[in-house]
Amino acid sequence: MSVDATVLEVEDLVVRYPIHRGLVGAVTRQPRRQVHAVEGVSLSLQKGEMLALVGESGCGKTTTAQAVLRLVDPVAGAIRFDGRDLVPLGSRDLRPVRRRIQVVYQDPYESLDPRFRVKAVVEEPLLIHGLGGSKAERMERVRDALARVELSPPELFLERFPHELSGGQRQRVAIAAALALEPDVLVADEPVSMLDVSVRAGVLNVLDGLRRNGLAILMITHDLSTAARFAQRIAVMYLGRIVEEGPAAAVVRNPQHPYTKALLSVVPRRDPRDRQRPQILQGETPDAVFIPSGCRFHPRCPVAIERCSIEDPALARPASAEDGHRAACLLLPARS
């Protein structure tokens, strides 16, 4: 793995949201509580790579993405982009950086302004950042962005309103608007989960093509099938921590952490002959206000031992895993 190609590096990121006690709570001196959304996440993203951040709702994957976009303020940690830490930067210094880290949201029915024509949606980021030169030059960039998301010929779409587009086309417009600024990093937060199955593949293939051309993509998803097919690396999050991380094929074929194993076992397979006995974890992700002691997964873990409620495991390469594949579990004999 060449170090030079790293575009984004997150180190020991911590994000907590305070819970308001209210007046009664303050007067009766109830303790201040916090949601521990992200507790020490580190990851790196290379040029031309898609990293899938997977996990259940409430595991902190979207908060991690929002911190990378600097939409929430981390309590601790560093977010290095282009060798510079973004965390201490103020909004003025962040502006040129924001152009280079763009985002696509889950719901293209809500993320596009219904009164804007496609050309205005894609042009707006250029206007905001004062880029693109003359009107004619901007329109050229708009056409180029639409072509890159395979809305072609662009002339067919420029004058349309979002309601005249299908869900898949809308999501492509949202991606085109992000691309107009020629970012280095694209954060895609569940980009296809609202779309019909028949058009999901088209949007995913567009993202895959952009990645092949050098874009670095941080994909947030709860769909392991999509992550397995399209991402180069997968990071599995549980309750604010990355519990396993590695090359996508290694994580899917040779999962190490009991949580990853359980998640993979419940993914529906399209071939009925691949049906397997799912290993269903009971309950749901616990409240991120009260983090369990020791390994935070131990209350739901099928193989937990007593030590797991005391010791908090760190990410390490297990003996049975390949290079670059790490998991945080006390039961995995580490490589000496």
Place this chain on the structure above:
Amino acid sequence: MTAPLLEVENLNVWFDLEGGGELHAVQGVDFSLEPGERMGLVGESGCGKTTTALAIMGLLPPSASVAGRVLIDGEDILAGGEAAMRPHRWVDIAIVFQGAMNALNPVRTIGQQIVESLEIHDRGKGAAARARTGELLESVGIPAARASRYPHELSGGMRQRAAIAMALSCSPRVLIADEPTTALDVMVQAQILELLDGLCNDFGLALVLVTHDLPVVAQLCNHCSVMYAGEIVERGPLDVLYHAPGHPYTRMLFAASPDLGMGDAPVLSIPGAPPRLDRPIDGCPFRPRCDSSFAACVERPHLRGVGDDHAAACHLNEMVTA
């Protein structure tokens, strides 16, 4: 031979459009279901899956006209209007909707809502109804003590379980589940699928699983009907649909779903969109999007047997057998 538990015969639904004209949403749908059987009903949005489900339940708005027969134990429940439907709805056949939050009343506890449905259907009153509510909640994996919770106090998965408990309140024999896991996480989805699986195995409940997610159907169902443009274009055992599909639409739907074991194999979208149903369709409705259409496709194909327990509406099958 006794009549099947549920039989749907030549079901058609038209919606009156505001500007005049009609939309033919469901076009001659047939299927039947035996106790304990799980059938998937799949297709893209707008292909008539949910309309079919609502028509079977007699829950369509007045702007819809319905023709065809829906038989339970051989008795047509559509023929006599609301009076004929009422004794069967929720009692013999029940439905669970996609957004469990919208199906539950936000200002009443889940217990009150289930008690109410029991009382309306004369399945007990007062303490007896409350006791039965506790049993129902336990049967779907919710501790009985949570009956006093409001919907917003429950997670998405728990709300979906509560909605299933309510649908089961009169011990129906057929349950229609319309996208029951779509908004849920994978692990919670697995829990709900396991619950439905258990209900079919333990109580002989017959299940119609309506979804656009073929892998979910492959996980839970034995049989599947694929709908396109308001009609069933293929039906058969899932294993056959995956390994030897009789309709290109089925094959393309599978090819559009990423799979854990697929490696680098391509995931292909289906170009275009389903046709509008407010105007007559010439020839095969899938022809404009099909990757293997040929001259014969200008004629509309009809569903016909192509193998054991397997039927498809595609001219390609005539080529092979001819």
